[in-house]
Amino acid sequence: MKKILLPVFVMFFMSLSLADSFGWGRTGHDAVAAIAERHLTGKARATVEAILDGKSIVYWSNWMDNVRRTPEYGYTTNWHVSHVDSGFKAVIAEKHGKYNGDCLWGLEKIMPVLEDYKAYDDSTVQVNLKFLIHLIGDMHCPVHVYYEDKQDFNVVLGSRKTSYHALWDSGLINSVHNWSYSEYADMLDRADRKEIARICRGSLVDWVEECARDCRVIYDWAGPDQVIDQDFKNRAVILAERQIEIAGYRLAYILNSLFD
Template identity: 25%
Template sequence: MKVSSLSLATSVAIVLACSSTFYSTDAQAWGKTGHRITGKIASAYLSDAARAAIRDLLGPESLAEASTYADEMRSNPSDFWQQTAGPFHYVTLNQPHTYDAEDCPPQGDAMSALKDFTATLKDTSARHEDKQLALRFIVHIIGDLHQPLHVGSAALNDRGGNDVKVTFFGEQSNLHRVWDSGLVEHQKLSYSEFSHWLQRKITPQQAQQWATPDPYQWINESSKLRDEIYPQTDEPYLAWDYVYSYTPTMKQRLQQGGVRIAAYLNQVFAESQS
């Protein structure tokens, strides 16, 4: 399936699940709040060319709004959303920390989707609606790849922590969901409040250091963090100690995700103009 020639009305690809798949109907990396935070932060680091191109494609729709589109459409009954797009939210690594082309299953993954959606965005002959979809997915995928459990391990074979049952402040959950939304929502902040707090703490030096458009680096970072965040007991009770230990990591990944959405789009639209 080539995303660059994608039409939602005609997509008929049939996708079979494979053993390395860990995406579930509950898994929405960072949840809506987290994705909107990365989109909001990204807006502060866009180049003039990227800002203009995004405005031409999305009109008044902000990157914060666009960032959740790929999750909000998952109940759309079309073949694309029900049979094709699910694997675009994650990768599964056969090696501990390095993504290889052989890691991509036949149905695709976040890396293959990022490549294809980027091609669509650069394609001067692509339809406007396909470019809109591509942009929204790119923003979402970059956010996904900064959530450590959306970089899964074939060796662990636990669907990115979905199979790791935990209790989070007295409620039954799983490790994936804790990282998708539990840690973020525990802050009790709106996305605009949280993004403002996080953005103003990004120093110019950090913004420059983090502004890499290389998804292989994002995946490497997330995979190393993934290995650190698993509880050390079966069916653990996660509460204040876990929040204390990993909230700084969660905050930095949101900050980095936002900076890198901008860095990636700045590069894409700079290349489109050259």
């Protein structure tokens, strides 16, 4: 895990547009954490829950979205998205510019603390663990990958307009199955050990780049003012659910690597 963030690419970015940007919504983030929880070793789960005041990783999965507008945690507001260049290479937000980082930039801060967690005080470890639980989910949300040549746009959902970003964030997964987070975990967590091992290979940077390649197709599926019909939802939800499943396995992998 020590080398998981390498290699690092640093670039400047176009302006971020993060208003109303809450990757996956509550159910999706809870489902990611619930899938991860099913794959924790006993020791890792006990250690994680001790750090989290006895609570589950599911309990805290949305916490980072809930505090992003507060003065105390405003510095994390841009950590919820990733950036890639035209070749789908991960780029990490300019470290001293006005954007205050992105997902990989945040994880650059988080991982060293968690890798050496016994050297830090309890509250520092706890907050960094809460960040990690949430950001692995956001990393895998298709609209939380920012491409150089793509901007958000409005689509038509029923009788109203909504941003394409918001559709993927909060409306899509509940528009087909509308399961609870635990039902999503039951239905999506179906990969065997060999497949899970394959999914968990690579670094955090590799995972961002894979998401960028796999999720780019959503911009072929819709454009400005497109009517979002049930056919779209039926197709798109397959990708969304797969990303939730993958994020769950990878979150478990990281937590086991850190705390087992």
